[in-house]
Amino acid sequence: MRSRRRQATGAFLDVARRQTGSFELARRVQSALRSEFGRILENLMIVPGSMGAVLVDDDGYPIDYVFDETIITEMDVQLMGAQLGQIVSLTQASAAKHDLGTAVVLLEGRTNLIAGPVGLDYTLAFMMQHEANVAQGLHHFEAVRSTVEHLLT
Numbered sequence: 001m002r003s004r005r006r007q008a009t010g011a012f013l014d015v016a017r018r019q020t021g022s023f024e025l026a027r028r029v030q031s032a033l034r035s036e037f038g039r040i041l042e043n044l045m046i047v048p049g050s051m052g053a054v055l056v057d058d059d060g061y062p063i064d065y066v067f068d069e070t071i072i073t074e075m076d077v078q079l080m081g082a083q084l085g086q087i088v089s090l091t092q093a094s095a096a097k098h099d100l101g102t103a104v105v106l107l108e109g110r111t112n113l114i115a116g117p118v119g120l121d122y123t124l125a126f127m128m129q130h131e132a133n134v135a136q137g138l139h140h141f142e143a144v145r146s147t148v149e150h151l152l153t
Contacts, residue, residue: 049132
């Protein structure tokens, strides 16, 4: 499993290097549970304006999460995952019914929320400040989502 994590993390770093030309963490925020999945979620925190991210199961329970404690609370990140997990589940069911592929939900308001399915039983949710670059957030979200999905298969 360790070599698989290195491969997945290496793949994420390669994508980030191609996109930005270099890869330096703006800040290092460790995942709450320090799992293999959490280490990959930490990569979302390099997006300027990122607030937190969570991977939840189909019951809304967090697998692991990462957050900037100066901006958001641990409970808020966990609740975000549980609530967005329900929305993603319904959206994905509708997308599958109409043969539309993988559904990614983007909600904009006071904060920007991105959420999408990871495999059949998990949801990844990512929160950014309103001023954050949504395109950059989506790019990193998809890289992390596909990396976590690869680990699950």
